[in-house]
Amino acid sequence: MDEEIYKQNILDHYKHPHNKGIFSPCSIKQDGKNVSCGDSLVLYLNIGNGVVEDVSFEGDGCAISQAAASMLTDKVKGMSVENIKLLTPGDIYTMLGITISPGRTKCALLAYGTLCTAIKNYEKLLDH
Template sequence: MSFNNLETLYRQVIMDHYKNPRNRGVIEGDALTVDMNNPTCGDRIQLHLQVEEGKVKDAKFQGEGCSISMSSASMMTQAIKGKTVTEALEMSKHFSEMMLGEELDSDLDLGDAQALSGVSQFPARIKCATLAWKAMEKGINHK
């Protein structure tokens, strides 16, 4: 697949998550709630995590922002559901490295979030892409 075709596919995946977000909403009952925002551009997210026995049982989000931040939140909640806390944190580390343009040698599957790899070329947008992931880290680390 040529670079242009791959870039087009990634753009389509990002826009699909933006227009049809997965896991948008609130977890009722016992859940961690983390509020974060990106004051630079106004993105804000409220992440809800249900963690039981060291696993992410459910993840949902609410918020508003650009297509990058909202699609990243959708992708992240999809990717971490069913993962152990350790796996979710490792995925976040891997995602941050990808955002910094680092060469990744991990077999870790980020799912659709891989489509955001091109954001690394736009430093001003990296905070948009990592907002939900940082919220997840904050929630898990302060549990």
């Protein structure tokens, strides 16, 4: 039998997500989608002096994608944009603490991918 992926911490984050909700105005709002299984996510970030001061998300999807969003928003709150840019998919797997099968990587990395796009778009905004 495979290792249990629905560990208590994953289920806790799924059922009682942290940082869930909308806030506006915000520095950047970013949509993310995993069309293969219908997960959706919107990230809201407030960034000041190069640091994520506040972050929240709205979303609908499987336990893995939503727990990852909950955990990742916890992780990046107070983090500098420069450090966020150093995050890798491996950090996300470590954060989740479960083995992610190839079929679930898109779920596990939805929040991460959305965050990367948000940061890129934020930096583009700054350049203008």
